[in-house]
Amino acid sequence: GENVEQHPSTLSVQEGDSAVIKCTYSDSASNYFPWYKQELGKGPQLIIDIRSNVGEKKDQRIAVTLNKTAKHFSLHITETQPEDSAVYFCAALNAGGTSYGKLTFGQGTILTVHP
Amino acid sequence: NAGVMQNPRHLVRRRGQEARLRCSPMKGHSHVYWYRQLPEEGLKFMVYLQKENIIDESGMPKERFSAEFPKEGPSILRIQQVVRGDSAAYFCASSPLGGGWQYFGPGTRLTVT
Numbered sequence: 001g002e003n004v005e006q007h008p009s010t011l012s013v014q015e016g017d018s019a020v021i022k023c024t025y026s027d028s029a030s031n032y033f034p035w036y037k038q039e040l041g042k043g044p045q046l047i048i049d050i051r052s053n054v055g056e057k058k059d060q061r062i063a064v065t066l067n068k069t070a071k072h073f074s075l076h077i078t079e080t081q082p083e084d085s086a087v088y089f090c091a092a093l094n095a096g097g098t099s100y101g102k103l104t105f106g107q108g109t110i111l112t113v114h115p
Numbered sequence: 116n117a118g119v120m121q122n123p124r125h126l127v128r129r130r131g132q133e134a135r136l137r138c139s140p141m142k143g144h145s146h147v148y149w150y151r152q153l154p155e156e157g158l159k160f161m162v163y164l165q166k167e168n169i170i171d172e173s174g175m176p177k178e179r180f181s182a183e184f185p186k187e188g189p190s191i192l193r194i195q196q197v198v199r200g201d202s203a204a205y206f207c208a209s210s211p212l213g214g215g216w217q218y219f220g221p222g223t224r225l226t227v228t
Contacts, residue, residue, distance in 0.1 A: 006157075032214065032215065034216060034217075036219070042221055042222075043119075043206055043219035043220050043221045043222050044158065044206070044219045045219070046216055046217070046218060046219075049216060089157060089158065093214065095213075095214030095215065096214070098171075099163075099171050099173065100213050100214040101146065101148055101163030101170055101171055101213050101214065102148075102160045102163060102171055102173070102174070103148075103150075103158075103160060103217060104160065105150075105157040105158045105159070106157060107156070107157045108156075108157050
């Protein structure tokens with residue numbers, strides 16, 4: 001089955017700096033990669049996603065890059081703000097496989113943005 | 116447009132009791148997924164359902180756990196004879212189609228005493 005590794009487990013930055021979180025996946029058939037933000041006591045919120053036919057996607061201060069050959073993808077947050085502080089999860093899914101509803105999540109990254 | 120709704124938000128059960136967790140998907144969504152999050156861990160897939168069908172239950176423990184998504188009403192995750200190791204946050208997600216974005220509810224935090 002799919003295995004997703006996420007690094008770092010904690011990340012501390014100053015307000016205004018950039019933050020980068022990296023994930024690797026094992027199943028080359030995975031073709032959909034969402035990122036979720038989870039605040040304390042709440043459910044995960046989808047913030048950006050990318051499909052395997054695209055190498056990069058950007059939405060305001062957030063961007064995701066995908067390297068299919070190396071089987072890794074990254075989340076980039078620029079101009080960080082204190083409200084970006086949360087736990088971030090990457091995930092992978094094979095949209096065309098028999099488990100096409102099963103998201104496999106990374107272990108999470110606790111991001112802290114200091115004012 | 117209301118999001119995914121889960122209730123109860125917090126549930127306390129004694130060992131041996133039954134826990135019933137409910138999930139109402141977003142309007143227009145017919146695909147429902149259940150995930151479990153143990154303390155300080157990531158989310159683990161449990162089961163994927165469409166109306167009246169279980170599509171993938173590869174993440175469900177073989178015993179004591181069951182899920183349904185009837186034609187009418189919410190999806191139900193049932194845990195029979197709960198044990199302390201069942202204490203976790205249980206999240207439901209929904210999507211309009213399979214194989215794509217999943218929108219999560221606020222979760223049910225189950226505590227077994």
